[in-house]
Amino acid sequence: MSIDTNALKRTKLYNKHIELGAKMVPFAGFDMPVQYEGLTPEHHAVRNSVGMFDVSHMGEFSVKGKDAEALVAWLCSNNVGKMVDMQAQYNCMPNDEGGVVDDLIVYRWSAEEYTLVVNGSNIAKDWDWVMKQREAKGFDCEVEDQSDDISLMAVQGPNAEKVLQKLTDVDLSAIKFYHFDAGNFGGSDDVIISNTGYTGSGGFEIYAWNNDAEMIWDAIMEAGKEYAIVPCGLGARDTLRLEKGYCLYGNDLDDTTSPIEAGLGWITKFAEPFNNQDYHKTLKENGPARKLVGFEMIDRGIPRQHYELVDAAGNTIGEVTSGTQSPSLGKAIGMGYVKPEFAKSDSEIYVQVRKKTLKAKVCKLPFLQ
Numbered sequence: 506m507s508i509d510t511n512a513l514k515r516t517k518l519y520n521k522h523i524e525l526g527a528k529m530v531p532f533a534g535f536d537m538p539v540q541y542e543g544l545t546p547e548h549h550a551v552r553n554s555v556g557m558f559d560v561s562h563m564g565e566f567s568v569k570g571k572d573a574e575a576l577v578a579w580l581c582s583n584n585v586g587k588m589v590d591m592q593a594q595y596n597c598m599p600n601d602e603g604g605v606v607d608d609l610i611v612y613r614w615s616a617e618e619y620t621l622v623v624n625g626s627n628i629a630k631d632w633d634w635v636m637k638q639r640e641a642k643g644f645d646c647e648v649e650d651q652s653d654d655i656s657l658m659a660v661q662g663p664n665a666e667k668v669l670q671k672l673t674d675v676d677l678s679a680i681k682f683y684h685f686d687a688g689n690f691g692g693s694d695d696v697i698i699s700n701t702g703y704t705g706s707g708g709f710e711i712y713a714w715n716n717d718a719e720m721i722w723d724a725i726m727e728a729g730k731e732y733a734i735v736p737c738g739l740g741a742r743d744t745l746r747l748e749k750g751y752c753l754y755g756n757d758l759d760d761t762t763s764p765i766e767a768g769l770g771w772i773t774k775f776a777e778p779f780n781n782q783d784y785h786k787t788l789k790e791n792g793p794a795r796k797l798v799g800f801e802m803i804d805r806g807i808p809r810q811h812y813e814l815v816d817a818a819g820n821t822i823g824e825v826t827s828g829t830q831s832p833s834l835g836k837a838i839g840m841g842y843v844k845p846e847f848a849k850s851d852s853e854i855y856v857q858v859r860k861k862t863l864k865a866k867v868c869k870l871p872f873l874q
Contacts, residue, residue, distance in 0.1 A: 506542055506547065508651065511534040512534070513531055513534060513535055514535045515535065515536050516535060516537070516559055516560075516561035516562065516655065516656065516718075517561065517631050517718040517719065518559045518561060518579070518658075518718055518719065518722055519536065519717075520719075520812060521559075521719060521722055521723075521736075522538040522541075522559065522693075522736075522795060524790055525538075525541050525739060526538065526540050526541060526542050526737055527650035527736070528738070529537075529542075530739070532562065532625075532626075532739055533615070533624070533625035533626035534562070534625065534626065535562040535564060535601035535625065537739055538559065538736070538738040539629050539736070539738045539739045539740045539741065539780040540738040540739075540740045540873045541735065541736050541738060542735060542740050542748045544553065544738070544740035544744065544832070545832045546695070546735065547575050547603065547735055547736075547737040547740070547741035547864055548737075548741040548744050548784045548832040548833070549699070549832060550662065550733065550734070550735045551645075551661045551704050551708075551737060551741065551745055552662070552663050552706055552745070553640040553663070553673070553734050554661070554662070554663065554664045554732050554733055554734070555660065555661070555662035555665050555668055555723060555729055555733075555734045556660075556661055556735050556736070556737040556741070557658055557659065557661075557663040557725055557729070557735075557736055557737060557744070557758075557842050558658065558659040558660075558661065558708075558721075558736075558737050558738075558739075558741075559656075559657075559658060559673075559736075560657045560658070560659050560710075560741055561626050561655070561656040561657045561658075562625030563622055563623065563624065563652075563657050564622070564624070564627070564631065564650070564652040565620055565621070565622055565623075565624040565650075565651045565652050565655050565657075565712070566618070566620070566621040566623065566629075566631070566632065566635060566649065566650055566651065566652075567618075567619075567647075567648070567649040567651055568619045568621065568643055568646055568647070569615060569617060569618045569646060569649075570618075570646030570647050571617060571645045571646065572644040572645040572646045573616065573617045573618055573619050573646045574616045574617070574638055574643055575642075576584070576635075576642070576644040576646055576648075577611060577619045577621070577846045578778075578779065579638060579644075579776055579778065579779055579780060580598050580621075580634075580635060580638055580779070580780065581594075581596040581597070581598060581599075581609075581643060581729050581772065581779060582596060582597040582598070582599055582605075582764055582769075582772055582779055582785070583595065583596045583611075583773070583774055583775045584770040584776055584777060584783045585611060585777070586776075586777050587614075588611070588613040589613070590613060590614065590615055590686055591613070591614070591640050591664075591684055591686060592599070592612075592613050592683065592684050592685075593609070593611065593612050593613075593683045593684060593685055593699060594610070594611045594613075594772075595609075595610060595699055595772055596608065596609050596610070596611050596722050596767060597609075597758070597764045597772060598631070598782050598819050599763075599764075599779060599781045599782075599784075599785065600634070600760060600780075600781065601780070601781055602760065602761070602764065602781075603761070603763055603781065603784050603785075603788075604629060604759060604760040604761040604762050605754075605758055605759070605760070605763070606630065606634045606750060606760070607623050607624055607627045607630070607631050607754055607764065607766060608624070608714075608758055608769075609620040609621055609623045609624070609631075610621055610701060612697075612699070615640055615730075617646075620651075621635070622697060622750075624655075624754045624755075626754070626755060627754065628650070628652050631670060631685045632650055632668060635648055635774045636648065636745075638756075638780065653715075653807060653854070654714060654715055655712055655714065655715065656712075656714070656717075656718035656721075657710060657711070657712055657713075658710070658711045658713070658721065658722060658725065658841060659702055659703065659704075659708065659709075659744075659838075660701045660708050660709055660710075660711065660725060660729075661703075661704040661706050661708035661709075661737075661743075662706050662708055663706060663707055664708055664729075664732040665707060665708035666678065666707075666708075666709070666730065668725065668729040668730070668731075668732055668734060669690075669698070669709055669711075669725070670692040670727050670836065671728040672690055672724055672728055673689055673691070673781065674689055675688040675689070675690070675694075675698055675699065677698065677700075677709065677836070678798050680698065680700045681700060682700050682701075683700065683701060684699075684700055685697055685699035685700065688732060689723065690711065690713070691711075691713075691717075691720060691721040691724035691725065692711055692717070692720050692721065692724060693714070693717040693720065694711065695713075695714065696711060696713050696717070696718075697711070697712035697713075698710075698711060699711075699712065699719055700790070702833065703742060703745070703751060704742070704745040704749070705745065705746070705749030705751070705871065705873070706745065706747065710756060710781055712771060713727075714806065715719055717814055717858050717873070719846055730801070733754070734752065735797065737806055742829065742831055743827075743829065744829050744830075745819075747802045747827055747828075747829050747831070747838065747840070747872075747874060748831050748833055748834065748838070748871065748872050748873040749870075749871040749872070749873060750768075750840065750870030750871040751798055752767055752797075752840075752874060753827060756810055756823065756840075757797060757826040757827055758839050759849070761825050762797075763784070763785055763788050763793065764785065765788045765793055765820050765861075766784055766788070766793040766795055766796060766797060767797045768796070768797050768844065769871070772787060773785055773789070774779045781800075792845060793845070794844070794845070795842040795843060795844060795845070796842065796843060796848040797840060797841070797842055797846075798827070798840065798841065798842075798843055798852075798867045798870075799838065799839070799840050799867070799868050799869070799870040799871075799872055800832075800839055800840070800854060800865045800866060800867045800868060801836055801837065801838050801839075801866060801868050801872070802836065802837035802838070802840070802856070802863060802864075802867060803841070803863075803864040803865055803866055804863035804864045804865070805829055805837075805863070806819070806837065806856065806858045806861065806863045807828055807829065807837045807858075808825045808837065808838075808839035808858070808865070809825060809828050809829030809858075810825055810827060810828065811824060811825065812824070812825040812828070812841075812856050812857055812858060813825075813853055813857040814841050814855070814856060814857075815854070815855045815856075815857060815862065816847070816854065816855065817853065817855065819862070822843050822844045822847050822854065823841050823842045823847070824841055824842055825839050825840070825841040825852075825856060826839075826840050826842065827839060827840045827841075827843050828840070828841075831872060831873070834872060834873060838872050839856070839865070840870075843867070847867065848867065849867065850869050851866055851869055852866065852867040853865075853866055853867070853868065854866070854867060
């Protein structure tokens with residue numbers, strides 16, 4: 506099946522990617538860079554120094570008004586009521602069927618103002634869900650889809666703070682992990698600087714209005730020369746997140762998976778009510794029928810999404826959800842759902858790769874400490 510590239514959206518940084526020789530691929534309805542110089546050097550740049558990603562395909566919803574906190578708390582599995590101003594929180598949005606509409610980051614400006622950052626492939630679905638819940642429960646607040654107005658750059662790696670501090674008066678060292686600030690940055694006076702990321706190597710995410718995106722991209726690339734900054738594509742983003750055992754919606758999470766099954770009990774809190782709470786509480790108490798695990802390959806081969814997982818006798822025990830060759834570890838790794846009895850570390854499992862049955866072993870997440 507061919508994809509009509511003319512129908513794909515482009516981020517405001519599209520021309521930068523073309524100038525830099527990026528290989529572009531369809532992703533979440535956008536024409537996005539999968540790699541520039543290559544996945545492996547981009548991956549190592551983030552682990553060892555600093556790299557920058559265009560992740561402007563992500564969606565942003567603004568929630569404002571008297572019932573802003575009540576709506577966000579009802580939508581989300583984590584304890585939104587415990588958040589303080591200028592804090593971010595990782596979350597799931599449970600649906601009515603026992604799965605999740607999306608995983609997301611919630612930003613709290615105040616009790617009457619939040620920003621929800623959702624996955625690019627789910628913007629329309631998430632918007633419909635949020636509006637449906639607001640109307641059904643009668644929450645008094647305004648919700649605005651700002652996804653087409655905001656660009657998002659993730660600057661990740663141990664040297665990210667040194668690079669970015671050159672471009673702002675905001676004291677980045679004062680922004681704690683999963684907190685944020687707003688102020689001047691890279692020539693713009695209205696930028697959100699968030700101590701968050703999807704790589705596990707530290708760094709910040711920069712939210713800017715579209716009109717400022719190219720200017721800020723150029724400023725970061727210039728400021729990063731001292732630390733050999735490189736632009737990074739979706740390929741490295743995937744290997745980096747998988748080494749850390751971070752879930753990817755559409756692979757490790759979807760409309761049918763409970764956060765309890767996905768090892769996300771730590772963001773599923775029952776102190777305050779959220780949608781379909783009883784289902785997940787019961788699942789936690791009784792134990793799920795499948796669990797998301799990490800595994801490393803013993804035999805040579807790379808696991809891929811939807812590959813079957815079997816036991817030594819060839820009986821189906823689950824399915825691979827994510828897999829790759831880990832650049833940092835030099836071995837093939839994967840995640841997948843298995844029956845609970847195979848979820849313990851060092852359990853022997855097998856991956857059906859085409860017509861071969863390859864040995865693997867379950868290991869603790871994250872793969873990379």
